[in-house]
Amino acid sequence: MACFNLAAVFTDHMVLQRNKNINIWGCAYTATDVTVELCGKSVTVRAESGKWKAVLPPMEAGGPYELKVTDNSGGETVLHDVMIGEVWLAGGQSNMELELQNALNGKEVLANIKDVNVRFYYTQKIAYIDDYFHFAERNGSWSVAAPDTAANYSAVGYYFARKLAAALGVTVGVIGCNWGGTSASNWISRKALEQDADTKTYVDEYDKAMEEKTMEGYLKELAEYEEWHNEWQPKINEYYANTPNPTWEGAQEYAGPCRWPEPMGPRSQFRPGGLYETMISRICPYTLAGFIYYQGESDDHKPDTYYKLFKALIEQWRTDWEDDRLPFIFVQLPMFMNEGDEDFKHWCKIREAQMRVHQTTANTGIAVILDRGEFNNIHPIDKEPVGERLALQALYHVYGKISADEAYGAIYKSHEYTDGGIMLTFDHAGDGFELKGEKALGFEIAGKDKKYHPADAWFKGDKIFVRSAEVAEPVYLRYNWTNYGEVTVFGKNGIPLAPFRTSRNDKAEP
16 A cells, blocks of 8 residues: 555646656655656655655656656556646636636537647635545546536636647646635735735735634524525526526526625635635646736725735745746736726726736736626626637747737837827837727826826827827826726737826826
C-alpha cells in the first residue's frame, strides 16, 4: 500500500506545462522517499512533515504519457493519458463560470466538438474545509473535451483554449477556479487584504458583521436561508423558462423577493479570503503558462477601491506561484445595466481601473469586450468573442504569434486642444476606425465647469477629432462613460475602442 497521495489536481488526462519546471506534490502518511517519473526523467524527494514536492525538469510538448509515482514501501500510483502542453488558470466570477451548454450556440458547439485538443479541470466549489471537503476534492478529475464532457466547461475558458490549441498545435489545459457572485476579495488572503487601508475595509466589514453572531445563531440563519432558496429557485427557473421578455422585477413578483446573498459567516464563499483558502491554495503551485480572469461585477459597490484590490490579487497569485512575471490576462467589463436602474457610472470606474491595472502592471493583457454586454442581463451569453479576444492577447503577449495591433483595439493615448475641440491620439489605431451605425456615439466634452455635453466626432486616419457646440472652451473629454450604451466605434479588426476619460479629476463639485 502506498504511503503517499498525490494532490487532487493530478489525475488521468491531465495537462502539464511545457518548457517549465513541473511541480508535482502531495502528502505522505509516514517518512518516506517519493519518486516521480515522466518521459524518462526521474526525481526522488523526501517527504517531510507529511508533505512532499518534486520538481521535474522542463519538457517539450507531447503525449500521451504515463506519470508514475512510487515510494519506499513499493506503493505505486500511475496516471494515464498525460499530455504536455499549455496550462492556464481561468479565474473570476459568474461570467467566467457560465457553462458552454448555456452560452450562445453552445449546444451546437458541443454536438460538433472533435479533436479540439482542449482539456479541463474544475477546482471543487467548496466554501469551507470540513470532513467532507477532502472527500469531495478527490471526486474532481481532468477531462478531454468531448460532447459528453464539455457541457459544464467555462464557455470563456473553452473558447480561449480552443483558439490557442489551434494556433499553437499543442494540447491546452484549463484549470477552472471561479465562483459566481464573488468579489476579488474572496480570492485574496486576509493578510494581503490587510496591507492597505482601502482593501482592508473588506476584512473590517466582515469582522464587524461577525461581532454579534454566535456559530449557533449563524448556522440557524444559514439553514433558514437554504430552506427559502430551495423553494424560491425553482420558481425563478420556471418564470424565466415560460416568460417572453422576462424582467428581474417580474421574476421577483412571481417568485417572491430575492434574499441573495446568503448570510455572511465562516461558511460563506463571500467571506474575505475564503475561496483563496479553499480553492486557489489547493491548486497552487501547479505549473502554469498564466492566468485568465473575468471579474469585477461584484465589486461595483466599491469602484474607487478596485484598482488596488485587483493589483493585490495579481500580486498575491504571482507571489504564490513564485513568478513575478507570470502572465495575467483579463476581461474588461462590457456594457450592462438592468431595466429601471439609475446609471451610477460605477461600472465605468471598474473598467477604468481594469485598464489602469493593465497599463501599470507588467505582463498583463486586457480583452476589451464593451460591445458584448446585454441590457438587463448581467450574464451575456455570447462568450466566443470573449474567449477569442483573451486568446489574441495571449498570442501576442505570451507566444509572440501576432502583432499588438492584431491583438488590441484602439486605446486612448493622448489629446490636444485645437480648433475649438479636442484631437485624440490612440495606440493600436494604425489602420484607422470603423463606424457601426450612422454616427459615432458616446463622446462627451466638458469645460472647466466639468459639466458634460454630447459631442460630435470626426475620424482623421488614426485620430479622432471631437467637438461640442455647447462647449466653447473644452477641457475634459470622455467616451462611453456609461454603465450601458450603444457601441459604434471599432478598429478594423473588429475590437471596439476602449472606454476612457482624459482626466480622473473631471467630477463637478456638488
